[in-house]
Amino acid sequence: MKILFVCTGNTCRSPMAEGLFRSEMEQRGFENIMCQSAGLSAHNGDRPSENAVLACREVGVDISGHIARSFTPDEIDIWDIYFTMSKTHAYILSQAGVPAERIYVPHYIEDPFGGDLETYRRVRDKIRTALVEFERFLGF
Numbered sequence: 001m002k003i004l005f006v007c008t009g010n011t012c013r014s015p016m017a018e019g020l021f022r023s024e025m026e027q028r029g030f031e032n033i034m035c036q037s038a039g040l041s042a043h044n045g046d047r048p049s050e051n052a053v054l055a056c057r058e059v060g061v062d063i064s065g066h067i068a069r070s071f072t073p074d075e076i077d078i079w080d081i082y083f084t085m086s087k088t089h090a091y092i093l094s095q096a097g098v099p100a101e102r103i104y105v106p107h108y109i110e111d112p113f114g115g116d117l118e119t120y121r122r123v124r125d126k127i128r129t130a131l132v133e134f135e136r137f138l139g140f
Helices: 013-027 050-057 087-096 117-138
Strands: 002-007 034-039 081-084
Touching (some): 013 034, 013 050, 013 117, 081 087
Parallel strands (some): 002 081
């Protein structure tokens, strides 16, 4: 299974979700799951937000090596499931040609960009809760 986590800039929410999900899958021994993240308005090559790195590091997940990238319609057929951070992201993906049945929309996950570490911790924890629901949805 191939999963793409999608947000706006690919420096906060989606890299956090990717790192947290990958860590969980590795701990549980799932080897046939591939995941990445991308932004709908990302600047290719940007580094993750410092507070995103710190918030993930606090729970044993290292996303410091992440490099932001922009989603392109060329990759639509690569991904089985698109995990978005908002209904707006889902709408943009559907307009780009992603079939609705391949888009997963959790409860809205706010954009912490520019926020303090506590803001990033709240978002991290909301992502973790959303990932538990997502894993149930996937049947894990």
